[in-house]
Structure formats: C-alpha cells, structure tokens
C-alpha cells in the first residue's frame with residue numbers, strides 16, 4: 448500500500464539497476480543539443496515536440512525501436528556518446544542509484560557508420576566521468592542486434608575483444624518475433640569463452656520457446672523481461688531451480704504491449720514461485736525512471752516494503768559485479784527499519 452514512508456524508502460535507498468539501454472536513454476533535450484552540434488536536421492524543434500511524437504507513435508516494440516533509432520541517430524562522435532552516458536549518470540545520482548548495468552546497443556550506431564572505437568571511447572569517458580562526479584559504478588553489456596545475421600552477430604562479438612576491459616556482459620535485443628535466440632548460438636558461445644556474463648531479451652515480444660533457447664542454446668545467466676514464462680509452468684520451475692534472474696521492466700512491458708496494463712503484470716506470481724526478479728527502467732525518456740518503476744509496483748500491484756526490498760537486494764546480489772555493495776545496502780536497510 449502506498450504510504451509516504453514507502454515512497455521515501457524507494458527514493459532514499461541506495462539502488463542498483465540491471466537493465467537500461469544507453470541508446471534508449473537519449474533524452475529529448477540531449478538529442479536536440481547534439482543535433483545542433485552535429486548540424487543534423489532532426490525533424491523536431493523542441494523537447495515537447497519529441498515527447499508528443501513518442502506519445503502519438505509508440506504503440507509496440509517495433510514502433511518504440513523506430514523512435515529509439517531516430518532520436519539516437521544524432522550521435523556520431525565520442526563527445527555525443529559521452530554526453531548520453533553522463534546524462535544517465537546525472538539522472539541516476541538524483542535517484543540514489545549507485546550501481547547501473549547499461550546495454551550498449553552499438554549495432555544501431557554501427558549501421559549508421561559510427562566506428563566501434565569512437566563509440567567505445569565516448570561511452571568509457573562518460574562512465575569514468577560519472578564515477579568521478581557521482582561515485583556511480585556503471586557496468587557495460589554489449590548487446591547483439593538479433594535482427595542481424597548470425598554471421599554479423601558473431602563478427603560483432605569478435606570485434607569486442609579489444610574492448611574486453613570495458614565490457615563485462617553480452618546481451619541481445621531489438622525485435623524479437625522472427626529472430627529466435629538459437630540463431631545466435633555461436634555468438635554467445637564466443638561471448639562465454641571471452642568470459643562475458645550472458646543475458647538476452649526473451650519472452651518480451653515472443654513466447655516461452657525463446658526463453659528456453661536463451662537458457663539452453665545461449666547459456667544465459669539472466670533473462671531480460673521473460674514475461675511470457677508465465678505461460679509455461681515447467682519453464683517457471685526451471686528458472687527458479689537454476690536461479691536465473693529475470694531483469695524485468697514492468698512499465699516498459701505496458702508500453703510495448705507485453706502486458707495489457709501494469710495491474711496484470713505477472714511479476715508477483717514469479718516472485719511467489721521462487722523466481723528471482725529485479726526491476727529496471729529500460730528506456731527512461733519513454734517510460735519513466737527507476738523511482739517511477741518501483742512506485743508502479745506499489746500503486747498497481749500492491750507491493751509492500753518487503754517485496755520492494757527483495758527486488759532492490761536482488762539487483763545487487765544477482766548483478767554482474769555489484770555484490771560488493773551489498774553490505775552498504777543491508778546496513779542502510781537495517782538503519783531504515785530501526786527508524787520506521
């Protein structure tokens with residue numbers, strides 16, 4: 448039940464976030480600023496016009512991805528990627544986020560001719576500045592665009608080798624239907640050999656079969672979204688037994704139509720079935736930030752303090768490398784409980 452205490456706990460607790468896309472986080476303000484700098488004719492003059500375009504056009508995953516590509520197309524140079532990552536960090540600091548795992552959707556930029564080196568250098572400089580100015584730890588997950596051919600995806604993973612010191616995870620995203628996980632078995636096998644943590648968007652815009660494939664063909668240690676697991680009790684048991692976390696984004700699932708409304712989201716059923724879950728904002732300018740994500744669980748799904756704390760703790764415990772921050776989180780919770 449919503450209460451001022453619960454909302455202030457959500458605001459004040461030191462948070463980790465496991466699932467956020469750099470490309471999906473380009474704010475309208477930043478897109479306009481970068482477009483001017485790069486002399487790109489973005490067909491929107493104001494932030495309000497961009498937001499109106501989003502509101503009128505985004506009805507599912509495909510239309511979201513069209514917008515995502517459009518606004519992100521202004522990014523060409525190191526400083527552009529630096530700005531986007533720095534913005535994410537600044538926004539995170541306002542929400543008391545201390546650890547954040549970011550999907551790098553480089554292939555969308557590569558398709559526009561941006562060299563990988565430019566992208567990686569810009570993002571890495573942004574990440575270092577975020578650590579310096581806000582003390583936030585960012586961890587990068589390089590994401591395969593599953594709509595590209597298996598050969599191109601494999602070659603993408605090979606190209607990550609020189610940036611291994613920057614990247615800790617391998618992910619997979621973009622349109623899901625028609626692009627099953629099994630197509631990218633080789634790319635993920637190589638990611639595994641490189642020692643990358645493996646995760647994939649699955650069961651967001653397609654069915655359970657794709658989650659099974661993410662687990663069994665790609666060797667994923669985490670599933671992004673995984674909403675459709677609700678249709679298959681055997682899969683739910685498998686996820687619970689393997690302790691593979693679902694990095695869920697409940698409001699994003701409403702935006703893309705994966706669930707009809709927040710109140711119908713299966714996250715609580717998953718948690719009650721022993722499946723590990725955390726929540727994240729996915730693409731904040733389109734959806735809202737992490738505070739908004741947690742608040743939705745309280746307002747629409749009746750989450751209480753313990754449910755929220757379970758999700759928040761999972762985001763550290765089952766993160767790629769944020770476990771060292773757990774003692775500080777636990778100490779914060781103990782203090783909070785003593786005072787409330």
Ligand code: ADE
Pocket residue numbers: 468471508515620621622648651699703729730
């Ligand atoms: N890229 C950014 N957000 C995404 C989502 N929700 N699903 C697939 N690809 C994405």
Ligand code: ZN
Pocket residue numbers: 466467468620648671729
């Ligand atoms: Zn995502």
